[in-house]
Amino acid sequence: MSNKMFSKEEWGTALEGLRDSCRIFVPVKDGDFHSFVPFENGTVPDFDLKNSRLSPKSVVYPQSERMFEYNLDPDDPEANVLKEAPKEYLPQAIVGIRPCDAHAFQIVKLNFDNPEYSDPYWVRRFESTVLVGLGCNEPCSTCFCTSVGGGPFSEKGLDALLFDLGERVLAKGLTEKGDEFLENAEVGKEADESILKEAEGLGSSASDKITTDIPTDRLKEKVVNELFGASFWEDVAFACLNCGTCTYLCPTCWCFDIQDEVMGKQGDRIRNWDSCMFPLFTLEGSGHNPRSNKFQRVRQRFMHKLKYYVDKYDNGVQCSGCGRCVRYCPVNIDIRQVAELMNEYETESA
Amino acid sequence: MKNPYLPYPVRIDEIITETEDRNLKTFKFVFVNPEDEEKFSYTPGQFAELSVAGKGEIPIGIASSPTEKGFVKFTVNKVGLVTSHLHNMKEGDVMGIRGPMGNWYPWEEMEGRNVVIIGGGFAFTTLRSGIVYMLHPDNRPKFKDIIVVYGARNPGMLLYKDELAEWEKRDDMEMHITVDGTDDPDWKYNVGFVPAITEEKITSADDAVAIVCGPPIVIKLMQPVLEKLKFPPERIILSLEKCMKCGIGICGRCNLGEQYVCKDGPVFSMAQLKELPPE
Numbered sequence: 287m288s289n290k291m292f293s294k295e296e297w298g299t300a301l302e303g304l305r306d307s308c309r310i311f312v313p314v315k316d317g318d319f320h321s322f323v324p325f326e327n328g329t330v331p332d333f334d335l336k337n338s339r340l341s342p343k344s345v346v347y348p349q350s351e352r353m354f355e356y357n358l359d360p361d362d363p364e365a366n367v368l369k370e371a372p373k374e375y376l377p378q379a380i381v382g383i384r385p386c387d388a389h390a391f392q393i394v395k396l397n398f399d400n401p402e403y404s405d406p407y408w409v410r411r412f413e414s415t416v417l418v419g420l421g422c423n424e425p426c427s428t429c430f431c432t433s434v435g436g437g438p439f440s441e442k443g444l445d446a447l448l449f450d451l452g453e454r455v456l457a458k459g460l461t462e463k464g465d466e467f468l469e470n471a472e473v474g475k476e477a478d479e480s481i482l483k484e485a486e487g488l489g490s491s492a493s494d495k496i497t498t499d500i501p502t503d504r505l506k507e508k509v510v511n512e513l514f515g516a517s518f519w520e521d522v523a524f525a526c527l528n529c530g531t532c533t534y535l536c537p538t539c540w541c542f543d544i545q546d547e548v549m550g551k552q553g554d555r556i557r558n559w560d561s562c563m564f565p566l567f568t569l570e571g572s573g574h575n576p577r578s579n580k581f582q583r584v585r586q587r588f589m590h591k592l593k594y595y596v597d598k599y600d601n602g603v604q605c606s607g608c609g610r611c612v613r614y615c616p617v618n619i620d621i622r623q624v625a626e627l628m629n630e631y632e633t634e635s636a
Numbered sequence: 637m638k639n640p641y642l643p644y645p646v647r648i649d650e651i652i653t654e655t656e657d658r659n660l661k662t663f664k665f666v667f668v669n670p671e672d673e674e675k676f677s678y679t680p681g682q683f684a685e686l687s688v689a690g691k692g693e694i695p696i697g698i699a700s701s702p703t704e705k706g707f708v709k710f711t712v713n714k715v716g717l718v719t720s721h722l723h724n725m726k727e728g729d730v731m732g733i734r735g736p737m738g739n740w741y742p743w744e745e746m747e748g749r750n751v752v753i754i755g756g757g758f759a760f761t762t763l764r765s766g767i768v769y770m771l772h773p774d775n776r777p778k779f780k781d782i783i784v785v786y787g788a789r790n791p792g793m794l795l796y797k798d799e800l801a802e803w804e805k806r807d808d809m810e811m812h813i814t815v816d817g818t819d820d821p822d823w824k825y826n827v828g829f830v831p832a833i834t835e836e837k838i839t840s841a842d843d844a845v846a847i848v849c850g851p852p853i854v855i856k857l858m859q860p861v862l863e864k865l866k867f868p869p870e871r872i873i874l875s876l877e878k879c880m881k882c883g884i885g886i887c888g889r890c891n892l893g894e895q896y897v898c899k900d901g902p903v904f905s906m907a908q909l910k911e912l913p914p915e
């Protein structure tokens with residue numbers, strides 16, 4: 287695998303040039319926050335970020351996506367027959383994605399690409415995407431990636447990893463895809479020993495800055511129905527507004543809805559991100575709703591991430607430790623505390 | 637890459653109004669592309685997503701049996717957006733079906749055993765599929781006694797009336813049709829709720845598997861009856877309903893604990909359900 291180093295200026299030039307090889311998404315400053323946008327003429331990438339407010343999951347899994355189109359014109363012999371919406375899966379790259387957000391793609395891949403069914407939209411777009419990570423020199427106070435199998439310089443799920451070393455940038459290729467991407471950079475030099483050493487030091491000092499340690503080791507051994515029936519759920523959910531912010535910002539939330547939309551005689555079947563925090567999520571035609579109470583919905587969110595996923599896939603928790611839900615929940619509901627409650631839970635006497 | 641969200645186009649071949657209140661209609665579909673019929677190869681107990689362009693998709697149990705060739709049948713209760721639209725469609729109209737989906741009744745386990753089928757209300761659809769399947773001459777010898785208890789609110793609300801009458805006459809199965817109540821003085825069958833009639837007619841759980849489908853209240857009331865008869869939880873089979881979208885275990889809507897009702901179900905044994913969160 288190739289390692290390349292750049293001066294900051296060279297890196298800027300390299301990135302400009304790389305736009306010819308594929309569509310690149312970069313972080314930009316957007317008001318008080320950062321977001322990932324396509325790198326076009328006039329776009330000013332800003333790699334001096336904590337993390338983007340919304341995770342870049344939408345680059346692979348758009349918030350709203352056309353699946354099929356059809357027409358309802360009775361004179362058309364093909365009326366009412368669904369046709370694939372035309373799509374191109376052009377090569378694309380997310381440059382500056384944080385390791386936790388790259389790890390998140392690995393977590394959700396087990397859902398979208400399982401032995402029985404592959405979601406063609408997710409899988410094809412994921413396969414055409416290169417993930418070029420940016421290690422976190424200064425993790426936030428809400429980060430807990432190290433508790434869930436990641437780390438500020440974790441290579442998990444990444445094709446290449448960038449180290450910001452002040453004046454210089456080191457780009458480490460981690461997969462063939464990543465190498466190929468870096469190969470296309472016209473400037474930059476082969477990395478030397480000293481920069482590799484410096485990068486290593488940066489990695490371990492960043493890990494040391496994450497002091498939160500969320501225990502998840504005992505989740506698997508808990509009896510699912512005991513956790514489900516635990517008395518703490520009403521308390522956990524007490525202040526929740528069911529705003530859905532947590533699920534929209536989350537890089538590992540994958541639930542979607544499918545809807546038809548019609549304009550005149552033309553129609554589309556589209557899918558949209560959905561949220562288990564909304565009562566409509568499970569409202570049945572008869573009026574019955576198995577999760578009509580908010581605590582039931584809050585419980586579903588945490589049980590899915592911290593118990594059902596753990597049991598189903600044996601791949602750890604469905605959380606990459608990015609801390610967004612902790613930071614942006616308007617009422618400060620904190621997955622770290624809930625994980626601890628669940629992990630430490632002892633059977634209650636009846 | 638195969639797109640599991642793309643429905644097969646079908647044409648509505650026949651629409652039968654099943655019940656007096658006209659709220660239940662059976663739709664018989666033929667595949668627009670005959671080769672799709674083979675791809676849609678199913679087992680009784682499975683369901684499909686019925687797709688109406690412009691309205692959406694709904695999960696509906698397959699009411700026909702794979703032993704019936706050339707068409708697939710579904711019986712739809714009118715409740716909301718898609719089902720109401722479907723009720724207004726006409727024979728000859730084109731729509732879609734996607735599937736088959738989910739698991740099925742445990743046919744292998746039922747072979748060589750007595751089969752007790754208990755249905756309440758319009759949840760009788762996939763049970764019809766199962767009965768037609770078992771009564772097929774190729775399959776009938778594989779099962780011992782077949783006993784059916786099926787009830788509706790009143791005689792006008794029973795589904796598949798012609799078939800029920802035929803099954804009544806057969807001597808290789810036992811039919812117990814019942815209604816909650818009726819003012820028809822000529823009513824020949826039982827009057828009483830399904831659990832009560834079951835308790836009266838079924839005498840033993842020996843070497844028997846029970847399949848129960850019905851509204852939540854019937855399922856709940858059936859439990860003590862079947863337990864009293866000494867059906868072990870492994871041999872009480874239920875079919876569940878949850879809101880669904882994708883039908884293939886990806887959209888995250890229909891979970892019961894770690895299981896997706898659309899893919900790992902909809903058929904579960906009582907023993908399995910006891911291990912899952914009671915949602």
Ligand SMILES: Cc1cc2nc3c(=O)[nH]c(=O)nc-3n(C[C@H](O)[C@H](O)[C@H](O)COP(=O)(O)OP(=O)(O)OC[C@H]3O[C@@H](n4cnc5c(N)ncnc54)[C@H](O)[C@@H]3O)c2cc1C
Pocket residue numbers: 569570571572683692693694695696697698711712713714715716717718719720758761762876877878879880881902
């Ligand atoms: C496995 C399975 C088998 C079923 N079999 C039958 C059957 O044989 N006959 C029958 O009449 N009904 C059956 N149902 C129920 C049927 O799916 C709902 O009545 C139907 O989806 C309501 O759609 P709607 O658009 O008319 O209602 P709306 O209330 O307008 O619903 C909007 C959407 O919500 C979802 N939804 C709402 N209620 C339900 C529900 N109870 N179950 C699943 N999704 C729901 C659907 O995606 C629907 O399109 C079955 C449900 C499941 C899960």
Ligand code: SF4
Pocket residue numbers: 525526527528529530531532533563614615616617618619
């Ligand atoms: S962000 Fe907070 S308040 Fe909003 S739904 Fe999530 S837990 Fe509830």
Ligand code: FES
Pocket residue numbers: 879880881882883884885886887888889890891896897898899
């Ligand atoms: S309906 Fe999508 S997961 Fe079951």
